[in-house]
Amino acid sequence: MTKAITDVRERWGAILKERRDAARLTQETLGRALGVKGSAVSNLECGRTSPTEDVLATLDEALGTGDELARLWDDLSRAGKIPWLGQMEDLEKKAASILEFHPFLVPSLLQTTRYATAVMRAVTPWEPPARTEASVRDRIARGERFQSAETPVMMVVIGRAVLMEPVDAGPIMREQLQHIHALAGSERITLQITDEPLHPGLVGPFTVLDPSPDREIVYAESAHKGQFVHDADAVGEFKLRFHRLQAAALSPTRSLRLVEETIEGFPP
Incomplete structure (x- = not known):
């Protein structure tokens, strides 16, 4: 795994955590909406794993963030922009x-x-x-x-x-x-x-x-x-x-x- 990929995951994961906290949801509650365990949400927030397109869409829907998380992931991982x-x-x-x-x-x-x-x-x-x-x-x-x-x-x-x-x-x-x-x-x-x-x-x-x-x-x-x-x-x-x-x-x-x-x- 390259440093750049790790950095993108960490930056995106930090935003995911902010949006989850703002929605007053636990990792376990958000995990149930995704059909996964709370530890999987923790892995996303800590930058250990990358979200799939389906997960991105489900996260935005569950958190009421429109397409923010999907758009941000695309900006950071595909457009080559500075991660922060x-x-x-x-x-x-x-x-x-x-x-x-x-x-x-x-x-x-x-x-x-x-x-x-x-x-x-x-x-x-x-x-x-x-x-x-x-x-x-x-x-x-x-x-x-x-x-x-x-x-x-x-x-x-x-x-x-x-x-x-x-x-x-x-x-x-x-x-x-x-x-x-x-x-x-x-x-x-x-x-x-x-x-x-x-x-x-x-x-x-x-x-x-x-x-x-x-x-x-x-x-x-x-x-x-x-x-x-x-x-x-x-x-x-x-x-x-x-x-x-x-x-x-x-x-x-x-x-x-x-x-x-x-x-x-x-x-x-």
């Missing part, structure tokens, strides 16, 4: 607010095409160009859907390194900075930049979402595959970390002024 992407976009759509911190990159929802391409080529230079281009298209489309919507409110803190150690010294970075400056000019998106080298965000990038009516959740990035954090105490710690970052960062007004000053340093 479907879940992340679903959470973003439901969220009333998004709190995001990134120490050295512009958050993916706010990236331009050329900036995203430069970042992806740097992170995975071995990927075929066609695959990189497809990933960039998915990222930009997701960002455009977010930017064109009226909700959620987004509060962003980025590291000063985003400005001081840019992905290029020319038009790519200038275009990207102009883009985030324009977005941050609205009341929906607030941008702040860290002011000191030592701060609570040294743990790495993370995002806090509150998808109503579900409880708040954190997505913490890593080089391996990232992690969704559901534990209430851990989520609370990430929220505290973000608010401490906000308190220690430049104000939104000063941050925008710094972006304006930095833009002037890049040729068009």
